[in-house]
Amino acid sequence: MKIVVCVKQVPDTEARIKIAGDKKSIDPTDINWILNPYDEFAVEEALQIKEKSGDAQIIVVSVGPERVVSALRSALAMGADDAVLVKTDDVYLDSITTAKALAEALKDMEYDLLLFGKQGVDDDSLAVGPMVAELLGVGCVTRVTDLTVADGAIEAKREIEGGAEVVTAKLPAAITAEKGLNEPRYPALRGIMMAKRKPIPEKQVALAAPKLKIRALEYPPSRQAGKIVGEGVDAVPELVKLLREEAKAI
Amino acid sequence: MSKPVFVIAEQRDGAFRKPTYEVVSEGRRLADKLGAQLIAILLGDSVESIAAELGHYGADKVVVAQSGLFNNYSAEGYTQVISKAVQDAGAGIVLLTASALGKDLGPRLAAKLDTGLANDCIGLSLDGEKLICRRPMFAGKVIADVEFEDGIQIASLRPNIFAPTAPDTSKTAAIENVAVAIEATDVKALVKEVVASAGAKMDLTEADIIVSGGRGMKGPENYAIIEELATVLSGVVGASRAAVDAGWRPHADQVGQTGKTVSPKLYIACGISGAIQHLAGMSSSKCIVAINKDKEAPIFEKADYGIVGDLFDVVPALTAELKKNM
Numbered sequence: 395m396k397i398v399v400c401v402k403q404v405p406d407t408e409a410r411i412k413i414a415g416d417k418k419s420i421d422p423t424d425i426n427w428i429l430n431p432y433d434e435f436a437v438e439e440a441l442q443i444k445e446k447s448g449d450a451q452i453i454v455v456s457v458g459p460e461r462v463v464s465a466l467r468s469a470l471a472m473g474a475d476d477a478v479l480v481k482t483d484d485v486y487l488d489s490i491t492t493a494k495a496l497a498e499a500l501k502d503m504e505y506d507l508l509l510f511g512k513q514g515v516d517d518d519s520l521a522v523g524p525m526v527a528e529l530l531g532v533g534c535v536t537r538v539t540d541l542t543v544a545d546g547a548i549e550a551k552r553e554i555e556g557g558a559e560v561v562t563a564k565l566p567a568a569i570t571a572e573k574g575l576n577e578p579r580y581p582a583l584r585g586i587m588m589a590k591r592k593p594i595p596e597k598q599v600a601l602a603a604p605k606l607k608i609r610a611l612e613y614p615p616s617r618q619a620g621k622i623v624g625e626g627v628d629a630v631p632e633l634v635k636l637l638r639e640e641a642k643a644i
Numbered sequence: 645m646s647k648p649v650f651v652i653a654e655q656r657d658g659a660f661r662k663p664t665y666e667v668v669s670e671g672r673r674l675a676d677k678l679g680a681q682l683i684a685i686l687l688g689d690s691v692e693s694i695a696a697e698l699g700h701y702g703a704d705k706v707v708v709a710q711s712g713l714f715n716n717y718s719a720e721g722y723t724q725v726i727s728k729a730v731q732d733a734g735a736g737i738v739l740l741t742a743s744a745l746g747k748d749l750g751p752r753l754a755a756k757l758d759t760g761l762a763n764d765c766i767g768l769s770l771d772g773e774k775l776i777c778r779r780p781m782f783a784g785k786v787i788a789d790v791e792f793e794d795g796i797q798i799a800s801l802r803p804n805i806f807a808p809t810a811p812d813t814s815k816t817a818a819i820e821n822v823a824v825a826i827e828a829t830d831v832k833a834l835v836k837e838v839v840a841s842a843g844a845k846m847d848l849t850e851a852d853i854i855v856s857g858g859r860g861m862k863g864p865e866n867y868a869i870i871e872e873l874a875t876v877l878s879g880v881v882g883a884s885r886a887a888v889d890a891g892w893r894p895h896a897d898q899v900g901q902t903g904k905t906v907s908p909k910l911y912i913a914c915g916i917s918g919a920i921q922h923l924a925g926m927s928s929s930k931c932i933v934a935i936n937k938d939k940e941a942p943i944f945e946k947a948d949y950g951i952v953g954d955l956f957d958v959v960p961a962l963t964a965e966l967k968k969n970m
């Protein structure tokens with residue numbers, strides 16, 4: 395079985411995000427780049443499927459500039475077999491442009507299962523997985539918290555408001571990984587050493603024209619400094635009064 | 645006249661979800677500014693009887709697409725039917741909810757229509773016919789205004805942000821049934837079963853009041869006091885990742901960057917320190933209350949009101965106080 399995991403490199407979730415001088419992009423200095431946390435779930439799931447099925451190949455693919463190689467190496471260190479860099483200039487790509495680049499790169503690759511993260515924790519688009527699935531004409535289950543692969547099909551569970559859906563699809567199929575799907579492993583030293591040495595082939599694809607553009611970025615309005623109503627149970631009546639009369643929240 | 649505004653009405657088991665009213669109302673506001681028609685589409689199996697209600701919220705026309713295949717949601721099926729209806733109508737703007745369904749459908753629809761998608765918007769405005777979508781990025785550390793280069797403009801709206809208008813039963817919509825031409829082979833991913841979660845409570849993303857407990861709760865058994873407070877307030881219970889990772893609460897309850905993004909009227913954080921990843925999920929709440937024994941906890945910087953104290957005293961006292969004058 396061939397499993398392709400699409401991974402994105404994103405700023406560390408602790409990172410302070412600074413808006414660049416053009417007010418339309420992020421200042422990349424001081425950013426510590428990591429493998430998107432949701433993509434760790436996707437890589438882990440691929441590894442678990444491989445461990446169960448015995449013979450599977452896991453290929454991780456990322457679209458981006460040279461620096462995203464380190465995200466690919468993180469996935470290799472976890473245990474992925476191969477990596478492909480779909481190299482672009484260091485520019486902001488909207489989700490449909492990214493999806494088209496991935497679909498283009500995947501066209502001449504074999505895959506039974508396509509794994510994505512639910513969302514990139516940078517632009518929080520939540521879009522690329524199902525977009526690629528639509529472009530390639532495969533079924534896709536998003537925000538999966540439980541997955542089984544058997545008899546040439548998947549059965550996936552996804553949370554919806556007040557419950558869950560159980561969705562089935564024949565392979566090839568795509569899923570996007572939600573937290574809860576698994577616990578990503580920490581790479582072992584051996585894995586890290588192997589990942590360092592692994593050659594990562596580059597693939598060139600023509601980028602389509604973007605559809606969405608950032609007009610302006612700004613910082614969220616800072617919330618007014620809060621009020622400490624008081625200490626302990628004595629403050630409770632006052633809090634209730636404020637919630638009723640000032641905030642009108644209850 | 646401007647191109648029509650198109651909205652996707654979300655129903656489950658023959659009833660609209662609350663965010664549907666928000667999306668239709670916002671669609672009406674945009675259509676009024678543009679002098680455009682507002683068309684809603686409703687998909688399902690025998691749902692025609694609820695279509696008229698969308699007129700009360702301002703839809704001029706409701707396209708109803710019924711099929712036994714739509715007994716459950718289907719990404720591929722919905723995409724086919726909606727993309728065709730959007731093109732037939734010549735719509736310039738398509739709005740849907742940023743719900744489990746909307747977040748699944750929006751990207752597929754955008755890819756099918758060869759356009760972009762602004763997911764999880766918290767504000768919409770117009771520059772001529774151009775839709776400007778305000779949406780948080782980087783877990784809310786930055787707010788972006790995004791616009792479309794060309795093509796149909798698709799935006800999903802974060803629940804609980806856009807105000808629904810009061811329904812006006814004197815307003816009616818034209819109902820138009822359309823045939824659904826879908827073969828079973830068009831749908832590869834099929835919903836086999838829908839399981840309701842225990843209690844089938846309201847979803848966090850749609851709740852007006854949320855009471856969340858973090859690591860300060862010390863164990864799963866102590867959530868009873870959080871549940872009681874939530875019950876008195878007709879709210880629902882949330883949790884920090886620390887509580888979820890400890891196995892005290894289900895994943896569905898997690899608020900934050902790798903959990904749910906919520907915007908209730910009132911968010912009460914109990915025994916939660918206010919880590920940046922938690923704040924990412926709840927800082928668009930209208931009113932935030934923090935109960936924490938550490939007066940230096942970062943949550944107090946984001947909270948409108950704080951009580952420094954032991955939650956095991958304060959939370960039950962708060963429940964009792966609220967019960968008093970009800």
Ligand SMILES: Cc1cc2nc3c(=O)[nH]c(=O)nc-3n(C[C@H](O)[C@H](O)[C@H](O)COP(=O)(O)OP(=O)(O)OC[C@H]3O[C@@H](n4cnc5c(N)ncnc54)[C@H](O)[C@@H]3O)c2cc1C
Nearest residue numbers: 858859860884885886900901902903915916917922937955
């Ligand atoms: C990639 C990534 C994603 C993440 N995503 C999320 C996310 O989605 N959601 C999330 O919540 N976190 C997330 N986190 C984790 C986050 O960084 C914090 O670790 C987490 O939010 C801490 O949870 P907490 O506030 O419950 O626990 P703590 O930080 O341990 O805080 C517990 C608080 O309880 C108080 N307390 C203790 N006892 C009492 C008492 N008796 N009475 C009153 N107060 C008391 C303490 O003073 C303290 O402030 C993420 C982290 C990473 C790296």
Ligand SMILES: Nc1ncnc2c1ncn2[C@@H]1O[C@H](COP(=O)(O)O)[C@@H](O)[C@H]1O
Nearest residue numbers: 400401457510511513514519520521522
């Ligand atoms: N540049 C990229 N390269 C490879 N995969 C990507 C890229 N961008 C997004 N993805 C995948 O799509 C998921 C959702 O990302 P997004 O739509 O940006 O929120 C990610 O978790 C990845 O699995």
